[in-house]
Amino acid sequence: MLRGSYRIDALTCSFVLKACARVLALSDSLQLHSHVVRKGFSADALLGTTLLDLYAKAGDIGEEKGVIHKFYNADKAHKHCKQIHGKLEEIRFKMKEFGYAAETSFVLHDIGDEEKENALYQHSEKLAVAFGLICAEDEARPIQVIKNLRICGDCHVVIKLISKMYNREIIVRDRVRFHRFKDGTCSCRDYW
Ligand SMILES: [Zn+2]
Ligand SMILES: [Zn+2]
The missing domain is CATH 1.25.40 (Serine Threonine Protein Phosphatase 5, Tetratricopeptide repeat)
Incomplete structure (x- = not known):
């Protein structure tokens, strides 16, 4: 067809x-x-x-100009892994200036706070959004991510901030609902 x-x-x-x-x-x-x-x-x-x-x-899907990319938590196999983690570092640095503190309660493992924050940065939806920022830097089109589970609270906060810091619209469709992040807020009004 x-x-x-x-x-x-x-x-x-x-x-x-x-x-x-x-x-x-x-x-x-x-x-x-x-x-x-x-x-x-x-x-x-x-x-x-x-x-x-x-x-x-x-698994989770990110999109690059109509081409689909899959991400898993703690994904080190993706061919753009280095750039993605570089972008995440940049995001992390910028967010600190916005007064962001990681919501480490979303990490279940019994580990220290710094490890918990690191673990949150391995979430596949963050990887997918960072990748979207890299490959469509100056496009007006929204970044689209499809997630196979419910988005976690930390990713929700972070993606809201990313939409503001990078002035990008980001759409995440998770297992439960549709989130349209724009200018620091989400269409779900934080109820999901
Ligand atoms: Zn998450
Ligand atoms: Zn939302």
């Missing part, structure tokens, strides 16, 4: 993605996901829910 001259709308994409998820045809669904993003279908509610189901099976 993608190669042919068929007109594929959001509803069709949703059904095909659902079928892909059922048989775990992940590479097909990644191709179709690129199409969905290019066409701007990802705001469609039904399609969004289908994508969530799909990526619950595949």
